[in-house]
Amino acid sequence: MNMRNQWPVLPIVAGLASGLLTGCGSESGDSAENGSNVVVGMSDDVLATDPASGYDPGSWLLFNNVFQSLLSFPKGGTEPQPELAQACNFTDTSTKVYKCTLKDGLKFSNGDPLTSKDVKFSFDRMLKVNDAAGPAIMFPMLDAVETPNAKTVVFNLKVADATFPSKIASGAGSIVNHREYDAGALRKDGKAVGSGPYKLDSFTEDEAVFSVNENYQGTAEVQNSGVTLKFFHGDRGALKKALQAKDVDIAYRGLSAADIADVEQADSDSGVKVIEGSSAEVQHLVFNMDDPVAGKLGVRQAIAHLIDRDALIEDVYQGTATPLYSIIPAGIAGHNTAFFDTYGARPSKAKAEAALRADGITDKVKITLWSTPSRYGPATDEELQAIAAQLNGSGLFAADVKSVAFDQYEQDIAAGKYGVYVKGWVPDYPDADNFTAPFFGEGNVLENNYSNDTISGSLIPRTAAQSDRAATDDEYGELQDMVAEDVPLLPVWQAKQYAVVREEVYGLEYCLDASTVFRFWEISKG
Secondary structure, three states, rough: OOOOOOOOOOOOOOOOOOOEEEEOOOOOOOOOOOOOOEEEOOOOOOOOOOOOOOHHHHHHHHHHHHOOOOOOOOOOOOOOOOOOOEEEEEEOOOOOOEEEEEOOOOEOOOOOOOOHHHHHHHHHHHHHHOOOOHHHHHOOOOOEEEEEEOOOEEEOOOOOOOHHHHHOHHHEEEEEOOOOOOOOOOOOOOOOOOOOOEEEEEOOOOEEEEEEEEOOOOOOOOOOOEEEEEEOOOOOOHHHHHHHHOOEEEOOOOOOOHHHHHHOOOOOHHOEEEEEEEEEEEEEEEEEEOOOOOOOHHHHHHHHHHHHHHHHHHHHOOOOOOOOOOOOOOOOOOOOOHHHHHHOOOOOHHHHHHHHHHHOOOOOOOEEEEEOOOOOOOOHHHHHHHHHHHHOOOEEEEEEEOOOHHHHHHHHHHOOOOEEEEEEEEEOOOOOOHHHHHHHHHOOOOOOOOEEEEEHHHHHHHHHHHHHHHHHHHHHHHHHHHHHHHHEEEEEEEEEEEEEEEOOEOOOHHOOOOOOOOOOHOOOOO
16 A cells, blocks of 8 residues: 555554554454444545555455455564464475465355456456556566356466565555456446455445455454544544544544644543554655756755754654654564664755755755645655755755645656655555555556666565565665665654544454554454
């Protein structure tokens, strides 16, 4: 969920990414039979109910609860386990043939049988539709899907990819009913037919209503009688008021740092509590390598020497994030601190000036930092203004900030109109591959015209093919060091993760972890 043409990726209430929670409520013993309906408020929208299209956090939240994948991530874990499948494994040492055997007696929520035909249909359809806002971009390696019989699925890959199990365990691996979906077009009626723990009963502009799927066969144990998801369309104030008025039980994705601070400082009788965890959400400044100003190495290095991440975290985000010094965040195997090692944590005007002079630059650098107001979090504009002030405070830059609506922002980036712009990222799956291959491999989602033959031609293919993921640490370290030297982007922060819940709500500790799966079934209200 890559920069995922996506969601506010920022330290807002609850991210879609990594980390085990601390300070959470204890589990409740409620079950689907005697549990209550839970109301979740979210500032993000659900942009699609069809898994061949949605590639945003709201849509994947729906997919992960309404659809099943062959594999799933267990709560608190990052290694995929069987879900629809009874077993899956690579059948060759080259990690290019992946075979899954389905469980017996699988059904969709409408009672239709689920067989290997549906699995093949789902992947073939996703690739055929190839929606610009969909997850097909994750599967360039997929060559053909074979179904020797009703229970067996064989994936033939064009190139070795040891991360393929994690990819199909994500929302991108959602299996749809071949009787209910057009093989070559997206579903437009706002309905969904899957085999997950929940059914989608209704979907409108302002809410989605889910009930328990009685035909579900999988690893989830449902702790409530259903979930209502209310959309606040970026209105943080309305979301906060709804929580305080008991109109929602959980505020998920959308409260600002100030809102969280207000809740934490409220008296114990307020009836709400803040749950904090870590996250793999990240944010970067991205440099267009073809830009006449940002394309100069000395300019990029000077910015790297001047940015004060600690001040941004304190002044803009009030401690709801942590400084990030590499492209692979802390908590993900392979992480190092390449930008800290190269540029340090403290701003240095002397080193910044030396970098500019080494590139023949003697005048003030005039540069515009481009922002979009809410897509990567409600404080993005304020953050970019603070960065511009840091650059200008050195006397070496004349930086300003311009903010445009997200649709125009994306168009302008694709057209190469911006020299420096902000991008956020939430992982599709918790592996270093997802923080490197999309940025530096084929189909660079940053669209910043950066290429490094060693990274794209050697390091990314080698790490992708390595089934022992721990054995890739050295190569990922080399990759991160190269990026720090070239500076095609500048890591800024890694989010912490928050949810604000009413005191009678339990189970959130199992909804927010490194898998990026928000598990409706773990939530109970007692």
